[in-house]
Amino acid sequence: GAVVSQHPSWVICKSGTSVKIECRSLDFQATTMFWYRQFPKQSLMLMATSNEGSKATYEQGVEKDKFLINHASLTLSTLTVTSAHPEDSSFYICSAIGTSGSQETQYFGPGTRLLVL
Amino acid sequence: GESVGLHLPTLSVQEGDNSIINCAYSNSASDYFIWYKQESGKGPQFIIDIRSNMDKRQGQRVTVLLNKTVKHLSLQIAATQPGDSAVYFCAENYYGNQFYFGTGTSLTVIP
Numbered sequence: 001g002a003v004v005s006q007h008p009s010w011v012i013c014k015s016g017t018s019v020k021i022e023c024r025s026l027d028f029q030a031t032t033m034f035w036y037r038q039f040p041k042q043s044l045m046l047m048a049t050s051n052e053g054s055k056a057t058y059e060q061g062v063e064k065d066k067f068l069i070n071h072a073s074l075t076l077s078t079l080t081v082t083s084a085h086p087e088d089s090s091f092y093i094c095s096a097i098g099t100s101g102s103q104e105t106q107y108f109g110p111g112t113r114l115l116v117l
Numbered sequence: 118g119e120s121v122g123l124h125l126p127t128l129s130v131q132e133g134d135n136s137i138i139n140c141a142y143s144n145s146a147s148d149y150f151i152w153y154k155q156e157s158g159k160g161p162q163f164i165i166d167i168r169s170n171m172d173k174r175q176g177q178r179v180t181v182l183l184n185k186t187v188k189h190l191s192l193q194i195a196a197t198q199p200g201d202s203a204v205y206f207c208a209e210n211y212y213g214n215q216f217y218f219g220t221g222t223s224l225t226v227i228p
Contacts, residue, residue, distance in 0.1 A: 004160075034216070041125050042125070043219060043220050046217060049213070093160050093161070095161075105151060106163075106216055110160045111158070111159065
């Protein structure tokens with residue numbers, strides 16, 4: 001149980017375009033999901049908390065208008081990188097609070113690698 | 118806020134030896150911690166967790182130690198195997214459900 005998927009796995013886009021990344025909880029409902037970004041050989045940086053049915057909560061320094069988050073259902077959160085530029089190229093990872101057996105903890109998706117040309 | 122690493126520290130161990138990976142966390146109010154393993158190009162994978170009311174927790178081949186006095190966590194891997202080669206992160210929780218990640222350590226197991 002507690003499987004999180006992301007789509008797409010890879011995306012290459014031109015500078016100035018917008019890219020949408022989906023995060024799904026496959027076998028459980030998640031009222032809260034999280035979005036992280038990770039640069040090569042660096043740690044995960046929490047970008048925002050996605051709340052089902054309400055606005056996302058962004059970490060300090062993360063541009064809300066740049067990274068649009070929508071959590072329209074209990075199993076789906078989307079992150080849209082608007083007007084992407086090369087510096088937005090990164091590995092984007094989502095996570096959700098789920099339960100496996102008796103354990104409730106945070107489970108991660110496989111990540112989406114974004115390359116902006 | 119979160120801890121963002123620069124370049125990952127590295128640790129190399131011989132296959133069969135025990136590994137100890139250390140993590141300094143940032144917030145004394147943190148009350149829940151998780152160790153994650155991340156293989157190249159993949160998302161983090163849960164290994165083991167510990168709450169602040171404990172100082173030690175054991176899993177299969179792994180043990181986590183928590184020292185709240187010095188804000189330090191360690192992950193011990195017994196009889197390290199080549200499949201253990203990965204980057205290991207500790208993550209702390211002190212507010213809501215958000216987790217903040219430490220710098221990470223790259224573990225290489227030498228056959």
